[in-house]
């Protein structure tokens with residue numbers, strides 16, 4: 028299908044982009060990699076009269092470490108994450124997750140900021156962000172705020188971001204050395220979204236779990252943080268029994284919709300399976 032006619036704007040700075048957002052209000056949409064927005068425009072689910080392309084704003088690019096925090100510009104592409112030595116060294120979970128997003132074409136253009144801002148429960152970054160304890164910098168015409176990933180995703184395609192705001196940066200506390208991690212994703216074929224996936228980070232001391240974070244992709248209206256499953260592991264040894272119990276608790280919060288990837292029962296079972304696999308792999312990587 029063909030999208031509605033629109034005017035195309037290419038601001039060079041964040042203040043210019045914010046001015047355009049204020050000027051055109053509900054008629055405006057921000058364009059990042061376009062891999063979610065353009066299909067929606069072609070199907071006329073989104074019909075903006077003004078597209079504001081963020082692609083020429085230098086401040087939105089780049090990855091750096093600052094006082095134990097990775098600071099990633101919202102317009103950083105999936106491939107830039109994957110190729111970054113800094114991210115490989117400091118946050119391999121993010122590399123593992125980004126590598127599982129779609130196919131090379133999507134990863135060349137799709138951005139971390141777009142993936143998060145879109146608020147799609149099928150997208151992979153939301154679960155990675157919850158497992159990593161990330162926060163997001165949102166700029167508006169009256170200033171900026173920093174909001175935690177936990178609580179940011181409020182519904183399908185709905186986040187805490189207000190009209191007139193731009194996500195400028197993703198902040199990820201560098202996981203402590205020895206943190207176990209895994210993103211376990213079931214997909215039908217290369218290029219597909221998750222049938223179900225689990226992102227895990229794990230701190231183990233001796234045999235005892237100190238901290239566990241578990242987040243689930245595409246098994247609810249939003250990404251899900253499996254809080255009861257996390258709590259069940261803290262202070263315990265990671266055994267077959269405790270892993271199975273955490274998976275059971277993770278499954279208990281799933282409420283997926285039936286589609287071509289399977290019915291609710293199958294997807295819920297796969298969320299449990301992905302949780303178990305992610306925990307087992309994270310355990311082998313923790314030290």
Ligand SMILES: Cc1cc2nc3c(=O)[nH]c(=O)nc-3n(C[C@H](O)[C@H](O)[C@H](O)COP(=O)(O)OP(=O)(O)OC[C@H]3O[C@@H](n4cnc5c(N)ncnc54)[C@H](O)[C@@H]3O)c2cc1C
Pocket residue numbers: 056057058059060061062063064065081101102127128129130133136137138139140141142143144145149150151152192193194195218219220221
């Ligand atoms: C075939 C295919 C398969 C895919 N498979 C996967 C997958 O397996 N996993 C996955 O996670 N994703 C997948 N995607 C989605 C892909 O990762 C998109 O790139 C991503 O969802 C959106 O990022 P984008 O940069 O393309 O954003 P865009 O499509 O340009 O924008 C998406 C939305 O976010 C808003 N937005 C973008 N940037 C900002 C910002 N900085 N501040 C505020 N709002 C902003 C836009 O206005 C728009 O509403 C797939 C896409 C395709 C086409």
